[in-house]
Amino acid sequence: MKPFNHLTDEMPSSGIRKIFELSEHIEGCIHLEAGQPDFRTPEHILDAAAQAAKDGFTRYTPSAGILELREAIARKVTDKNGFRAGSENVVVSPGAVCSLMSTLLALVEHGDEVLVPNPGWPNYVSQMACIGSKAVRYPLDPAKGFQIDFDALEKLVTPETKAMIINTPGNPTGAVFPRESIQRIVEFARKHDIFLVSDEVYEEIIFEGEHTSTGLYNDDGRIAVIFGFSKTYAVTGLRVGYTVCEESMAKLITKIQQPLVSCTNSISQKACLAALGGPQEHVNEMVRVYKERRDAVIEILTDNDLYLYTPNGAFYILIDISGTGMNSTDFSLELLNEKKVAVAPGETFGETTSTFIRVSFSTDTDKLIEGTHILCDWINKKST
Numbered sequence: 001m002k003p004f005n006h007l008t009d010e011m012p013s014s015g016i017r018k019i020f021e022l023s024e025h026i027e028g029c030i031h032l033e034a035g036q037p038d039f040r041t042p043e044h045i046l047d048a049a050a051q052a053a054k055d056g057f058t059r060y061t062p063s064a065g066i067l068e069l070r071e072a073i074a075r076k077v078t079d080k081n082g083f084r085a086g087s088e089n090v091v092v093s094p095g096a097v098c099s100l101m102s103t104l105l106a107l108v109e110h111g112d113e114v115l116v117p118n119p120g121w122p123n124y125v126s127q128m129a130c131i132g133s134k135a136v137r138y139p140l141d142p143a144k145g146f147q148i149d150f151d152a153l154e155k156l157v158t159p160e161t162k163a164m165i166i167n168t169p170g171n172p173t174g175a176v177f178p179r180e181s182i183q184r185i186v187e188f189a190r191k192h193d194i195f196l197v198s199d200e201v202y203e204e205i206i207f208e209g210e211h212t213s214t215g216l217y218n219d220d221g222r223i224a225v226i227f228g229f230s231k232t233y234a235v236t237g238l239r240v241g242y243t244v245c246e247e248s249m250a251k252l253i254t255k256i257q258q259p260l261v262s263c264t265n266s267i268s269q270k271a272c273l274a275a276l277g278g279p280q281e282h283v284n285e286m287v288r289v290y291k292e293r294r295d296a297v298i299e300i301l302t303d304n305d306l307y308l309y310t311p312n313g314a315f316y317i318l319i320d321i322s323g324t325g326m327n328s329t330d331f332s333l334e335l336l337n338e339k340k341v342a343v344a345p346g347e348t349f350g351e352t353t354s355t356f357i358r359v360s361f362s363t364d365t366d367k368l369i370e371g372t373h374i375l376c377d378w379i380n381k382k383s384t
């Protein structure tokens with residue numbers, strides 16, 4: 001038999017999944033590795049999904065998404081993100097992960113290089129592998145709260161560089177790029193004539209400061225902004241995300257989606273329409289709870305001399321375990337087996353964080369506090 005597609009050899013296997021699968025067999029395990037909200041989906045969103053199903057809204061939709069949803073998204077982008085968009089600038093996809101993939105397929109070819117954050121969400125590297133392009137990782141500096149190291153970034157550009165992915169607020173860092181950084185990134189993209197793919201799925205989960213969308217500076221059409229419903233509305237399973245970009249790019253992304261997915265789930269689109277149009281209080285409440293949890297974790301880290309930085313957004317924090325002399329995977333496996341606490345190993349996100357672990361705030365507050373105490377005791381025990 002001929003071999004399978006060799007491009008997939010470059011796809012990293014998820015260290016988080018490995019920990020999650022092992023943890024399923026451990027009774028009483030405290031889960032600090034999860035990457036999805038632990039909140040219940042608001043009732044009006046569930047009602048809209050049920051109503052759409054009852055109404056028989058179960059057929060294919062346009063590949064770019066139903067017009068009402070694209071119009072509602074365009075209004076949200078204009079009002080909330082602060083840059084003008086019409087329905088022609090919006091492509092709805094089955095989750096932001098698919099928005100990223102179809103957008104990258106529209107911009108990047110086999111052999112192109114794409115600048116990818118290190119640490120960063122592992123799926124960026126997997127997507128590059130599927131396309132046959134090369135992920136070139138640019139460092140986010142742990143000593144500066146995981147902000148971009150622009151000097152290091154500049155040195156990574158080659159004639160093959162075609163695009164750059166940024167993620168703010170960031171997973172796994174929780175770092176929020178300030179407006180000046182966003183402007184500098186856009187200038188960098190213009191200077192080197194590369195596309196900018198800006199992953200902003202955590203836009204609403206901000207504890208201090210504000211989220212600045214790169215879309216504000218899309219003067220020459222080189223920027224594609226990726227947003228999602230999963231994190232804001234606690235609907236990870238509904239699978240709806242969207243790209244906002246210049247019209248000809250949006251048309252190409254739509255064309256690519258036809259062979260890829262045909263369209264996004266019809267019922268989910270109606271549910272997301274209700275999410276945008278309905279009350280938004282639960283989003284504020286979710287952010288308030290995440291912040292309370294973040295503060296509790298920071299306090300425990302400080303008491304244990306393990307404080308490094310304060311994440312200003314998303315629902316993650318990276319914790320330095322270099323004092324233990326262990327790599328993050330071995331540390332995470334041992335912590336799970338010995339202490340029944342599951343965390344995400346930092347090396348899953350890139351070599352910059354091979355001696356860090358990621359803790360997620362998307363777990364019940366008491367469990368999070370208990371798990372963080374156990375984690376800190378374990379780091380200190382292993383460091384002596």
Ligand SMILES: Cc1ncc(COP(=O)(O)O)c(C=O)c1O
Nearest residue numbers: 095096097121171201228230241
């Ligand atoms: C940084 C980042 N981008 C994109 C996504 C994908 O979100 P979605 O559920 O909309 O596909 C995630 C999900 O964890 C993420 O962490």
